[in-house]
Amino acid sequence: MQIALLGYGKMGKTIEKLAIERGHQIILTVDKGQNDFDISKADVAIDFSIPDAAVNNIITCLRNNVPVISGTTGWLEHYDEMVDLCNQKDGAFIYASNFSLGVNIFFELNTQLAKMMKQLSQYNVSMEEIHHTQKLDAPSGTAISLAEGIIENSNYTDWVLDAEEDEKIPIKAVRTPDVPGTHTVSYTSHVDTIDIKHTAHNRQGFALGAIIAAEWIIGKKGVFSMKDVLNIA
Known part of the structure; x- marks a missing residue:
């Protein structure tokens, strides 16, 4: 997969390391304060940014037909809007408060x-x-x-x-x-x-779960959760 990382703090860097070890390529990293970026060439985006940036990141992905995995918290008053946009754009979206x-x-x-x-x-x-x-x-x-x-x-x-x-x-x-x-x-x-x-014990569990979710969502349409990814009834 070609992955865009939206948020390049400690979690973003951990995801980068594990994703490369799993054979994926990081084609874009977006750090705090970057609002203008081209997401279109990514197969999937993983968002671990900050609450103020998450909504704009998700909107950008869905408008560009890029599946998005979001682990940023603190923005959920806008969650229903993101679900509606995902459905309107026939996109793919997973939010989890914790991907571990x-x-x-x-x-x-x-x-x-x-x-x-x-x-x-x-x-x-x-x-x-x-x-x-x-x-x-x-x-x-x-x-x-x-x-x-x-x-x-x-x-x-x-x-x-x-x-x-x-x-x-x-x-x-x-x-x-x-x-x-x-x-x-x-x-x-x-x-x-x-x-x-x-x-x-460390951030690797969160990072690995997000990568597994990104691998799972490729080719799918809709709004999903980690229950879907892990097939938890």
């Missing part, structure tokens, strides 16, 4: 646990996410996805950041140097606590 294969298994464990805990009102759920200090959004997109998985399968109505409110899932966001990403979901009663936790 392990995290996507973790999402499924989280959903199943939420279903099991729904009737056990003595347990209160809470979440903590820990990331590096360069992460611009809080809570993380992964934490929001976890919260949404609980809300869809429980009596909780929403999530709240660094606070506690009735019927809302409290999410604590911690920023500390050199942490790729740790997410913990806890169900606590007065007698015990049940935790499920995912700890990323």
